[in-house]
Structures are given as C-alpha cells and as structure tokens.
Amino acid sequence: MEPIIVTEDLKKTYRIGKVMVQALRGVNLIVQEGEFVAIVGPSGCGKSTLLHLLGGLTTPTSGKLFIDGNDFGSMSDGERTRFRRHKIGFVFQRFNLLPTLTARQNIRMAQHIQGNGFNPHRFQAIVDMLGLHDKLEQRPYALSGGEQQRVAFARAVICEPKILLADEPTGNLDSENSQVVLDMMRTINRSFRQTILMITHNPEAAAIADRTVRMRDGHIISD
Amino acid sequence: MRVVSKMIVANVLHRPIRTIVSILAVAIEVGMVLLVVGMTNGMLHEGAKRVEGVGADVMVQPPGASFFLGLTVAPMPIKLADRLQEVPHVQAVAPVLLHFNTTNGLNLMYGIDMASFDSVSGGFVYYEGGPLQHPDDILVDDWYAKANKNKLGQTLNLINHDFHVAGIVEHGKGARIFIPIQTMQTLMGAHDKASIFFVKCTDPGYTDDVVDSFESLLPKYQIMPVRQYMSMMTSNSLPALTDFVRAMICVAVGIGFLVIFLGMYTTITERTREIGILKSLGASKTYIVQAILEEAALLGGVGIVAGCIGTILARRLVMIYFPTISVDPLDGAWVLRATLLAIGGTLVGAFYPALRAAQLDPVDALAYE
Incomplete structure (x- = not known):
C-alpha cells in the first residue's frame, strides 16, 4: 500500500532578520496509513517545522513532500489550504481553542470550515468517546487544561482527517491529564486507524507510539 | 445561526468599548448626513413656506x-x-x-x-x-x-x-x-x-x-411669481448649499471609514492567533475576509439603526430647544443614501484589515503572543 506521508531530502530555511536559519537539512521520512509516530528531539531540532510542513502551513525550501499521494511542492497556497481542510487535523500544545466560542461551537467550527455540513452522528460519537457531554456549553476559560485539550482533539478529528498532527499535546498538562490525552490518542489510532504524528519531549508519551523518530539539528538521526 | 455568525457576534460582544465606539462612529456618520440634509432642506422649505405665507402672488426685486x-x-x-x-x-x-x-x-x-x-x-x-x-x-x-x-x-x-x-x-x-x-x-x-x-x-x-x-x-427688475420662487427653493437650486451638503457628507463618511478601519485593524492585530487557528483548520482567505467583513457589516448595520434613531431624537431636541431651526423629518431616499454610504464606508474601511488578516502567515499567526 502507498505510504500516506513521504518526504525526500526535505529542507526548510527561515530568514530571521538578515540571518538564514536552516530548520530542516534534508529529512527523509515515510509513514504508513494508520501508524502512530512520535517525533522526539531537543528544542530547535526542527520538529515543529516538520509538522508545519506536513500540515501545509508552510512550504519547503527544497525537497519532495507527498501527502496521501499529493505533491505538496506543486500545490498553490489555496490548494494546500483546501487539502488541509479535508485531510489534516491539528492539535497544539496550547490547545488553540477560539476563546469566544463554547466547546460545542469550537468543534462545529471545524465542520463549518470543511463545508460538508453538520454530522450529528459523528459529533455524538466523538463527544461520547472524549467524555465531553457536560462541557459542551462551556467556553475555554471555564475548562481545565485537560478538558481544553480534549475539545481540541474533538475539533481535530471531527472531520475525519487522514492525518492527525499533534504538537506537544501533553506539554501543558499535568501527568494525570497527560495520560488521559495519550490514552485517547491511542484509542483514536486503534479504533479508527487514524494516522498520528506526535511531537513530544516526553519519553513516556513517545512510548505509546508505534514508532519513534529522533531528530537533531534538522536531521532524523534514528527511526 | 451559523457557527461563524455566532463567532462574529461573540467577537463583537467580547470587546464592548471597541464595539460601541465603532457603532457610534457609524451612527454619527448616518446622523450627520441625515441631520445636515434635514436641516438644510428644513430651513429652505420653512423659509419658502413663510414667503408663501405672506400671501402675495408676485415678488418684485431690484x-x-x-x-x-x-x-x-x-x-x-x-x-x-x-x-x-x-x-x-x-x-x-x-x-x-x-x-x-x-x-x-x-x-x-x-x-x-x-x-x-x-x-x-x-x-x-x-x-x-x-x-x-x-x-x-x-x-x-x-x-x-x-x-x-x-x-x-x-x-x-x-x-x-x-x-x-x-x-x-x-x-x-x-x-x-x-x-x-x-x-x-x-x-x-x-x-x-x-x-x-x-x-x-x-x-x-x-x-x-x-x-x-x-x-x-x-x-x-427681478419679477417672479411666488409659485416659481417656491419651486426654486430647493438645495439643487443653490449650488453652494449642495457643495456644503456634499462636504459634510464627505466628512461624515470619512469619520465612519477611519473609525471602522482603526477598529478592525486593531481587531486583526488582537486576534492574530485566532486567525492562525482558523487557517490551521483550513479556512481559506475568502472565508477570513468574509468573516471580518461580516463583522464590520454587523457593526455598520447596528450603527445605521442607531444613527436613524439618533437623528429622530436629535430632531426632536432641536425642535424643543431651537424652535426657529427647522429640520425636515427623515426622508426615505436620504435614509437609503445614508445607509448605502455607511455600509460602503464600513466595508471599505474593513477591507484592508480583512485582506491583511487573510494574508497572515499561519505559522507566525499561531506563534503570536
């Protein structure tokens, strides 16, 4: 079966003022559909940059990037946005919920942007799985970190993305909530064969993944 | 209500002072247009009516x-x-x-x-x-x-x-x-x-x-039937008055445009991270521009209603405290013009901030503190 993610000599260079910063220096990575991959490495090694590239939030400086058979390098910004809308879900360390909306509205916003209309069965299934029944009418400021992250997960998977990209999902959580979130990811991965790429500093978090990719200085040093 | 509409309403309510100032600016814009036109036409019509009230058929002037x-x-x-x-x-x-x-x-x-x-x-x-x-x-x-x-x-x-x-x-x-x-x-x-x-x-x-x-x-000598004089007493017959009315309208629209521009620009800066979130969810540039213009239109709409109500109240106050100043009642055609001007000014004022928001880099926006 064709891999869902393929990168070939992927490079990304940022300009910060007059200084060029090489965030990725030739990354080769293949991820099969349904895999749960943890990407670990020290700060500044290029993990987040890789995640942003895989999510189409930014473009590579050079190299090849195929997601679900589509060449990201040849796509316009609009095409990548459309692709992201339908095939990629993001979970962030800081939850990134829209602060003026309730949990329910945050989840529904993803469906609204996708444009396929509200699917009440899918919504109910996700809410049941994440135990969010009594939190749906709360705004983010009234939710704990763990609850906010569960809402963020619900929002990320409500549209059935092909790939779930999680950037330090347990970084802002205590150990108890971290475990809840990790169990949840494991469940989503196993129940729905959801492909997950998770960036983490936490070795315990990485341990629940099928595979751990280690990065340093913009390279993959072990896989 | 669509979830994006709920977000727009929630955003508007989230910053009440900014919202009130924006609405007030549009209300002033609409009120200024309607009051200036109402006062100009009112004074002209009332003056003409008084001349008609003399009861003469012909006026002779040197x-x-x-x-x-x-x-x-x-x-x-x-x-x-x-x-x-x-x-x-x-x-x-x-x-x-x-x-x-x-x-x-x-x-x-x-x-x-x-x-x-x-x-x-x-x-x-x-x-x-x-x-x-x-x-x-x-x-x-x-x-x-x-x-x-x-x-x-x-x-x-x-x-x-x-x-x-x-x-x-x-x-x-x-x-x-x-x-x-x-x-x-x-x-x-x-x-x-x-x-x-x-x-x-x-x-x-x-x-x-x-x-x-x-x-x-x-x-x-200038010899004129009073009925002809009456027909001449409109702002269209007085080019200087028309210019004055136009100048006042420009000032009013300018106020509305600038306040909305500043308000929406501030909003965009304040909500950079939220725009990044929407982009990460796959929101297109059009979606973001539309959401911001809808928010501006909501402010404009409320401002227009407030402006019309304010004009009615201001007219009553003028009639009470300055009985010699005549203000014509709200004229449907001018309410429509003032509405179009206010909506136009609001959307133009919001367009650049909306465009700027749509062009934000999602990675930078998500990292915005």
Whole structure:
C-alpha cells in the first residue's frame, strides 16, 4: 500500500532578520496509513517545522513532500489550504481553542470550515468517546487544561482527517491529564486507524507510539 | 445561526468599548448626513413656506438682487409701489425693507407698512398684543418668542435700537421679526427705500398677466411669481448649499471609514492567533475576509439603526430647544443614501484589515503572543 506521508531530502530555511536559519537539512521520512509516530528531539531540532510542513502551513525550501499521494511542492497556497481542510487535523500544545466560542461551537467550527455540513452522528460519537457531554456549553476559560485539550482533539478529528498532527499535546498538562490525552490518542489510532504524528519531549508519551523518530539539528538521526 | 455568525457576534460582544465606539462612529456618520440634509432642506422649505405665507402672488426685486431673500438689501424707491398698484388686476402692494439680524441667531427682519402688509397677507394672527402702532414697536412670531423667551411689553435691543414688543404673532408670514418700515429705513440709512414688493392680484389667475405688465413697466427688475420662487427653493437650486451638503457628507463618511478601519485593524492585530487557528483548520482567505467583513457589516448595520434613531431624537431636541431651526423629518431616499454610504464606508474601511488578516502567515499567526 502507498505510504500516506513521504518526504525526500526535505529542507526548510527561515530568514530571521538578515540571518538564514536552516530548520530542516534534508529529512527523509515515510509513514504508513494508520501508524502512530512520535517525533522526539531537543528544542530547535526542527520538529515543529516538520509538522508545519506536513500540515501545509508552510512550504519547503527544497525537497519532495507527498501527502496521501499529493505533491505538496506543486500545490498553490489555496490548494494546500483546501487539502488541509479535508485531510489534516491539528492539535497544539496550547490547545488553540477560539476563546469566544463554547466547546460545542469550537468543534462545529471545524465542520463549518470543511463545508460538508453538520454530522450529528459523528459529533455524538466523538463527544461520547472524549467524555465531553457536560462541557459542551462551556467556553475555554471555564475548562481545565485537560478538558481544553480534549475539545481540541474533538475539533481535530471531527472531520475525519487522514492525518492527525499533534504538537506537544501533553506539554501543558499535568501527568494525570497527560495520560488521559495519550490514552485517547491511542484509542483514536486503534479504533479508527487514524494516522498520528506526535511531537513530544516526553519519553513516556513517545512510548505509546508505534514508532519513534529522533531528530537533531534538522536531521532524523534514528527511526 | 451559523457557527461563524455566532463567532462574529461573540467577537463583537467580547470587546464592548471597541464595539460601541465603532457603532457610534457609524451612527454619527448616518446622523450627520441625515441631520445636515434635514436641516438644510428644513430651513429652505420653512423659509419658502413663510414667503408663501405672506400671501402675495408676485415678488418684485431690484436688478441684481438675490432670490435668497436678505442676502442683498438692494433697495428700490418705495414710490414704485404706487406705479405697481396702478397695473390692472393688482389688488395690493406691500413694500418691505429687509435686514439680516444677527442678534439672537440669524433672522430675517421685515420692515413693513402695517396697512399694506395686512392687505396682502390678510393680517396677522395675534397670540398676544396687537399691531405695530409706534416707531419703536416690534412684532415677533411665536417660535422666535419661544426660543428667546420674549414677553409682551419686553424691550428688545436689535440693530442697536431698543424696541418694545407690541405683539406675538403666529409664525409663517415672511419673517420672524417685524418693525415699521420707516424705523427700518432710518436705522439702515435707506430713506424711502424698499427691498422687495409683495404684490397680491385680484385673482391668482392674473399672476402671469401682472408679471408681464411689471416686466414692461420695470425692465431688468427681478419679477417672479411666488409659485416659481417656491419651486426654486430647493438645495439643487443653490449650488453652494449642495457643495456644503456634499462636504459634510464627505466628512461624515470619512469619520465612519477611519473609525471602522482603526477598529478592525486593531481587531486583526488582537486576534492574530485566532486567525492562525482558523487557517490551521483550513479556512481559506475568502472565508477570513468574509468573516471580518461580516463583522464590520454587523457593526455598520447596528450603527445605521442607531444613527436613524439618533437623528429622530436629535430632531426632536432641536425642535424643543431651537424652535426657529427647522429640520425636515427623515426622508426615505436620504435614509437609503445614508445607509448605502455607511455600509460602503464600513466595508471599505474593513477591507484592508480583512485582506491583511487573510494574508497572515499561519505559522507566525499561531506563534503570536
């Protein structure tokens, strides 16, 4: 079966003022559909940059990037946005919920942007799985970190993305909530064969993944 | 309600001061347009109605006089009245000497000959007191008396002269203030002069014949049927007034545009991270531009309603506290124009911030603190 993610000599260079910063220096990575991959490495090694590239939030400086058979390098910004809308879900360390909306509205916003209309069965299934029944009418400021992250997960998977990209999902959580979130990811991965790429500093978090990719200085040093 | 609409409403409610200021700016924009137009048209229409209220069929003014009464004094020999009186179908001729009084606001004063003015106008309706009998007598209309709290018998100093309020009359007969024409002539240094003759025909059907006769008698004089004068008293006939109204509209639209621009620009900066979140969810540039323009349109819509309500209230206040200033009621066509101007200004003001938001780099936006 064709891999869902393929990168070939992927490079990304940022300009910060007059200084060029090489965030990725030739990354080769293949991820099969349904895999749960943890990407670990020290700060500044290029993990987040890789995640942003895989999510189409930014473009590579050079190299090849195929997601679900589509060449990201040849796509316009609009095409990548459309692709992201339908095939990629993001979970962030800081939850990134829209602060003026309730949990329910945050989840529904993803469906609204996708444009396929509200699917009440899918919504109910996700809410049941994440135990969010009594939190749906709360705004983010009234939710704990763990609850906010569960809402963020619900929002990320409500549209059935092909790939779930999680950037330090347990970084802002205590150990108890971290475990809840990790169990949840494991469940989503196993129940729905959801492909997950998770960036983490936490070795315990990485341990629940099928595979751990280690990065340093913009390279993959072990896989 | 769509979830994006809920987000827009929630955003608007999240920053109440910014929202109130934006709504206020649009309301001021709409209110300024409607009030300036209402006051301009109101003053013109009310002035014209008062001239019509004199009851004359024909107005005779000297060559070069402005049809905007009182702007030029341009006196004529008062003896011309006798010649005009001899023309067939002329029932009465009332000579009037005009003066623009600047005490207690801008007001046109009529220096009148009581008998002839009564012949043309059918006489005043006196709320208090009676006609001019002495050189220092003065009549004021009820609106002027109300605005200036004038009482019968009170002394009024106008044109550096003390007058005695002899009567308070019903408004609507040319001016708000009337003094004897001889006194006006003395005060103005215009002995035996008049600025205008109001002529009443034996029958309004003879108006054109009388005008033709007057034109033969007084070539180059400005001779105009009152009905023609009425049709000319619109802002379209006064280019300077039209320019003034346009200038005020530009100022009003400019205020609305700038405040909305600043408000939405601040919003975009404040919500950079939220825009990044929307982008990470796959929101297109069009989606973001549309959401921001919808938010601006919501502010604009509420502002327009507030502006219309504010104009109605302001009109009432003007009528209570400044009874001599006339403001026309809300005119449907102008409400539509003001609405279009406000919506246009709002959307144009919000467009650049919206475009800027749509072009934000999602990675930078998500990292924004």
